[in-house]
Amino acid sequence: EAKLEMKSLWDEFDDLGTEMIVTKAGRRMxxxxxxxxxxxxxNSEYILMMDFTPVDDKRYRxxxxxxxxxxxxxxxxxxxxxxxxxxxxxxxxxxxxxQIVSFxxxxxxxxxxxxxxxxxxxxxxRFQPRFHVVLVDNSHDSVQRAEENFKTFVFDETKFTxxxxxxxHRITQLKIQSNPFAKGFRDCDTEECAxxxxxxxxxxxxxxxxxxxxxxxxxxx
Amino acid sequence: EAKLEMKSLWDEFDDLGTEMIVTKAGRRMxxxxxxxxxxxxxNSEYILMMDFTPVDDKRYRxxxxxxxxxxxxxxxxxxxxxxxxxxxxxxxxxxxxxQIVSFxxxxxxxxxxxxxxxxxxxxxxRFQPRFHVVLVDNSHDSVQRAEENFKTFVFDETKFTxxxxxxxHRITQLKIQSNPFAKGFRDCDTEECAxxxxxxxxxxxxxxxxxxxxxxxxxxx
DNA sequence: TTCTTGTCACCTAGGTGTTAATAT
DNA sequence: ATATTAACACCTAGGTGACAAGAA
Numbered sequence: 001e002a003k004l005e006m007k008s009l010w011d012e013f014d015d016l017g018t019e020m021i022v023t024k025a026g027r028r029m030x031x032x033x034x035x036x037x038x039x040x041x042x043n044s045e046y047i048l049m050m051d052f053t054p055v056d057d058k059r060y061r062x063x064x065x066x067x068x069x070x071x072x073x074x075x076x077x078x079x080x081x082x083x084x085x086x087x088x089x090x091x092x093x094x095x096x097x098x099q100i101v102s103f104x105x106x107x108x109x110x111x112x113x114x115x116x117x118x119x120x121x122x123x124x125x126r127f128q129p130r131f132h133v134v135l136v137d138n139s140h141d142s143v144q145r146a147e148e149n150f151k152t153f154v155f156d157e158t159k160f161t162x163x164x165x166x167x168x169h170r171i172t173q174l175k176i177q178s179n180p181f182a183k184g185f186r187d188c189d190t191e192e193c194a195x196x197x198x199x200x201x202x203x204x205x206x207x208x209x210x211x212x213x214x215x216x217x218x219x220x221x
Numbered sequence: 222e223a224k225l226e227m228k229s230l231w232d233e234f235d236d237l238g239t240e241m242i243v244t245k246a247g248r249r250m251x252x253x254x255x256x257x258x259x260x261x262x263x264n265s266e267y268i269l270m271m272d273f274t275p276v277d278d279k280r281y282r283x284x285x286x287x288x289x290x291x292x293x294x295x296x297x298x299x300x301x302x303x304x305x306x307x308x309x310x311x312x313x314x315x316x317x318x319x320q321i322v323s324f325x326x327x328x329x330x331x332x333x334x335x336x337x338x339x340x341x342x343x344x345x346x347r348f349q350p351r352f353h354v355v356l357v358d359n360s361h362d363s364v365q366r367a368e369e370n371f372k373t374f375v376f377d378e379t380k381f382t383x384x385x386x387x388x389x390h391r392i393t394q395l396k397i398q399s400n401p402f403a404k405g406f407r408d409c410d411t412e413e414c415a416x417x418x419x420x421x422x423x424x425x426x427x428x429x430x431x432x433x434x435x436x437x438x439x440x441x442x
Numbered sequence: 443t444t445c446t447t448g449t450c451a452c453c454t455a456g457g458t459g460t461t462a463a464t465a466t
Numbered sequence: 467a468t469a470t471t472a473a474c475a476c477c478t479a480g481g482t483g484a485c486a487a488g489a490a
Contacts (some may be wrong), residue, residue: 181481184452405476
């Protein structure tokens with residue numbers, strides 16, 4: 001009834017141990033959580049939403065010399081739990097099923113005082129994204145039907161560790177290779193690395209050799 | 222029940238004779254058609270939409286030496302009439318009234334074969350935008366109530382001539398001064414021209430002196 | 443030490459009028 | 467002549483990881 005999009009990319013990250021950046025202003029997830037939804041009633045209204053549950057009650061630490069995560073103690077105090085409602089909500093089943101549902105407006109933050117409605121997560125803790133489909137039911141006995149009107153989907157391969165800076169260098173490299181917005185950090189000499197995750201080729205003026213020296217000024221000739 | 226936003230800007234354009242660019246790919250309107258809506262039922266559903274009616278049955282021509290429009294004959298064959306439905310439709314009255322309704326996704330084209338759903342207009346003809354509010358009525362006798370469920374608003378100051386290139390140079394200048402996306406064409410030596418139409422000041426790195434010479438190369442120092 | 447923050451160059455994505463070339 | 471098209475420099479708006487500095 002719900003299928004995770006870009007599963008192979010999620011699997012690739014999951015095999016390395018997915019990390020998601022959290023910032024004060026809020027950072028999008030990459031990969032973006034996207035699903036295809038099936039089996040809804042075309043003319044009934046639904047609210048689609050996401051939340052994040054702690055995977056365990058632990059705090060983690062990354063050891064660079066062994067390139068591995070280890071437990072660093074008990075979890076910090078839990079943050080105020082928040083839910084992200086998909087901005088198209090409420091909408092009819094027909095709307096949700098006619099295209100991929102993308103949670104690309106969802107942002108993660110570590111700011112406990114956030115007032116932008118972003119999802120608040122503790123850094124160095126592990127989380128499991130969850131996806132919920134709620135049927136809008138205005139009938140008098142909607143309370144009794146609350147359970148059947150509420151469906152939750154969990155994709156194990158989307159769990160991740162929240163971080164303020166990437167820990168595993170291989171995660172950094174996979175993000176750079178697969179996120180179009182990080183194209184500026186790709187090292188490409190030839191066209192072999194130029195194919196993005198969707199199989200698209202770059203525009204002709206792309207892939208000039210990267211230099212991270214910051215010019216102090218520039219002059220027109 | 223509907224109030225035009227940015228009326229003073231529309232008036233400024235209307236006094237000069239508003240022109241709107243039409244292109245094959247589709248061009249947004251500037252000013253953008255935006256309204257505040259009042260008096261809807263908060264919990265009923267409405268569809269909001271726009272269409273464009275010919276102001277007259279004439280074709281126009283612009284005389285640069287006299288800076289004026291004149292009739293150039295009868296109108297060309299009318300294009301297939303199209304309606305632009307606001308992408309939030311259908312939505313409850315509460316949604317429409319809680320913020321300004323902006324038709325910034327609406328695009329104008331002169332391509333009669335357009336398959337992007339854009340509004341098709343004949344260049345060098347005059348048009349009157351119209352705004353419609355339609356109550357979604359599922360009752361059995363909705364046919365009888367069709368008229369009361371359908372309200373149309375016309376703001377005379379939003380009429381314009383469709384063009385493929387600006388004719389009146391004063392229109393061009395007003396577009397450049399008031400549209401943020403045309404900031405690159407502003408001639409500014411001091412901060413006096415730097416206040417945009419909303420009264421906002423520019424960001425610190427703006428308003429470098431404009432040069433339309435295209436550098437053949439540039440060098441980092 | 444370990445983790446977090448703020449700034450930055452470098453991208454994606456797309457909205458401007460200009461200009462030269464092309465229709466009509 | 468007049469009208470249209472396509473490429474382009476220059477913007478707005480905002481998403482990346484790198485890096486240096488700061489905080490715990």
